[in-house]
Amino acid sequence: xxxxxxxxxxxxxxxxxxxxxxxxxxxxxxxxxxxxxxxxxxxxxxxxxxxxxxxxxxxxxxxxxxxxxxxxxxxxxxxxxxxxxxxxxxxxxxxxxxxxxxxxxxxxxxxxxxxxxxxxxxxxxxxxxxxxxxxxxxxxxxxxxxxxxxxxxxxxxxxxxxxxxxxxxxxxxxxxxxxxxxxxxxxx
Amino acid sequence: xxxxxxxxxxxxxxxxxxxxxxxxxxxxxxxxxxxxxxxxxxxxxxxxxxxxxxxxxxxxxxxxxxxxxxxxxxxxxxxxxxxxxxxxxxxxxxxxxxxxxxxxxxxxxxxxxxxxxxxxxxxxxxxxxxxxxxxxxxxxxxxxxxxxxxxxxxxxxxxxxxxxxxxxxxxxxxxxxxxxxxxxxxxxxxxxxxxxxxxxxxxxxxxxxxxxxxxxxxxxxxxxxxxxxxxxxxxxxxxxxxxxxxxxxxxxxxxxxxxxxxxxxxxxxxxxxxxxxxxxxxxxxxxxxxxxxxxxxxxxxx
Ligand code: SF4
Ligand code: SF4
Numbered sequence: 468x469x470x471x472x473x474x475x476x477x478x479x480x481x482x483x484x485x486x487x488x489x490x491x492x493x494x495x496x497x498x499x500x501x502x503x504x505x506x507x508x509x510x511x512x513x514x515x516x517x518x519x520x521x522x523x524x525x526x527x528x529x530x531x532x533x534x535x536x537x538x539x540x541x542x543x544x545x546x547x548x549x550x551x552x553x554x555x556x557x558x559x560x561x562x563x564x565x566x567x568x569x570x571x572x573x574x575x576x577x578x579x580x581x582x583x584x585x586x587x588x589x590x591x592x593x594x595x596x597x598x599x600x601x602x603x604x605x606x607x608x609x610x611x612x613x614x615x616x617x618x619x620x621x622x623x624x625x626x627x628x629x630x631x632x633x634x635x636x637x638x639x640x641x642x643x644x645x646x647x648x649x650x651x652x653x654x655x
Numbered sequence: 656x657x658x659x660x661x662x663x664x665x666x667x668x669x670x671x672x673x674x675x676x677x678x679x680x681x682x683x684x685x686x687x688x689x690x691x692x693x694x695x696x697x698x699x700x701x702x703x704x705x706x707x708x709x710x711x712x713x714x715x716x717x718x719x720x721x722x723x724x725x726x727x728x729x730x731x732x733x734x735x736x737x738x739x740x741x742x743x744x745x746x747x748x749x750x751x752x753x754x755x756x757x758x759x760x761x762x763x764x765x766x767x768x769x770x771x772x773x774x775x776x777x778x779x780x781x782x783x784x785x786x787x788x789x790x791x792x793x794x795x796x797x798x799x800x801x802x803x804x805x806x807x808x809x810x811x812x813x814x815x816x817x818x819x820x821x822x823x824x825x826x827x828x829x830x831x832x833x834x835x836x837x838x839x840x841x842x843x844x845x846x847x848x849x850x851x852x853x854x855x856x857x858x859x860x861x862x863x864x865x866x867x868x869x870x871x872x873x874x875x876x877x878x879x880x881x882x883x884x885x886x887x888x889x890x891x892x893x894x895x896x897x898x899x900x901x902x903x904x905x906x907x908x909x910x911x912x913x914x915x916x917x918x919x920x921x922x923x924x925x926x927x928x929x930x931x932x933x934x935x936x937x938x939x940x941x942x943x944x945x946x947x948x949x950x951x952x953x954x955x956x957x
Binding site for chain 2 (some may be wrong): 487505506509540542543544545546548549554556558562563565566569580581582583584585586588589591592596597598600604607616617620623624627628629630631635637638639642643645646647649650651
């Protein structure tokens with residue numbers, strides 16, 4: 468940029484501000500988000516620390532954030548924003564960071580199965596327009612090679628009439644494919 | 656009277672008893688719920704965890720189809736779908752370029768004229784006034800009303816009830832004759848859509864919820880979200896393992912509880928489909944009594 472007063476903020480925090488409108492400078496590190504977050508104990512950096520790392524704008528800290536488990540363990544429960552005195556909207560920040568982490572191929576190995584599950588879920592929608600739970604379970608098991616997990620769950624679900632044998636197909640599947648092609652499967 | 660309806664995938668699959676009970680009480684009080692023609696999955700957690708535009712477009716297609724079908728009010732019983740729809744409507748109505756872009760992606764025009772109701776709003780607006788004349792049995796049990804995340808947060812967008820101590824379900828249950836207890840885990844997260852991919856967290860979070868409800872003497876946990884239900888019901892084995900003791904407290908959809916009070920056959924309400932058996936008996940005939948319920952003040956937010 469030629470105008471020195473309008474240099475683009477190329478830090479990750481700057482991109483978050485620009486793309487999802489969340490301003491991390493407002494955070495004064497009170498820690499309420501981390502105290503209320505149901506999974507901060509599972510995270511490598513609790514939400515307030517993630518923000519602190521981003522506030523520094525230092526490349527090594529940004530790298531930690533994009534490679535963290537935290538962004539994938541976040542359940543999108545919205546507790547943090549409900550309690551934040553400064554209304555720092557953490558959940559959309561997390562969504563953005565997950566997108567970037569995948570795009571830059573930096574997703575934490577511990578999140579492997581979570582991401583596989585999300586992908587299997589979206590695959591089902593792409594093909595049928597709806598979630599086909601039986602297909603999702605099979606697809607996820609193939610992807611995660613986690614064949615033995617929940618072996619007893621599916622038969623009980625079937626017996627209780629909670630699993631459909633055949634997928635439900637919507638009529639205008641072309642429209643759904645078009646939505647995928649225009650978004651997540653866009654050729655760059 | 657007719658209202659638009661979005662069942663969503665859970666209600667057509669693993670949580671079909673939720674659908675069955677919504678339909679059963681609507682029928683009983685003379686409301687026809689009309690599904691959006693050719694509706695698709697809202698994308699749930701997977702879409703907004705991986706791609707923002709996808710997470711906006713999948714719900715937007717449904718909203719546009721609902722408008723095309725001439726629907727003006729949409730009942731969305733699944734708390735997760737409801738949250739996605741409400742968030743999408745909010746985002747699109749506050750961001751003109753994004754709204755345009757999403758309309759292009761879905762190849763339809765969503766104008767934004769739809770009123771989206773969750774199950775409790777539906778009950779509050781269309782069911783509650785009909786209860787006194789239709790209720791047959793008193794739901795004379797101690798219950799823990801569990802709201803979870805997506806009905807109450809973020810308050811700024813949903814503007815539904817108090818974020819930390821919501822009351823709407825408690826009021827409905829009290830009207831039916833139940834003793835709705837005060838407890839600590841009303842709005843704590845159950846682990847949401849991570850039941851399969853992060854089971855340890857779900858066992859712990861749902862475990863704490865079940866433990867507190869049992870500890871305070873509740874005989875049933877009342878829910879309004881299929882994810883909460885599957886985690887608290889279908890994951891009970893893992894929950895009991897985490898808590899180190901067996902529990903038999905059933906998890907009941909609020910619509911099933913209303914159905915029971917209305918005298919609808921338990922099978923029709925899908926109560927036999929739960930993993931944790933529902934053995935609630937000895938309901939007394941309903942006697943209308945004035946209960947002292949103070950409507951909660953919604954937190955005023957700009
Ligand atoms: S609650 Fe808000 S202000 Fe406090 S540390 Fe978290 S993000 Fe920062
Ligand atoms: S939305 Fe994510 S970061 Fe915020 S409290 Fe919930 S799990 Fe923690």
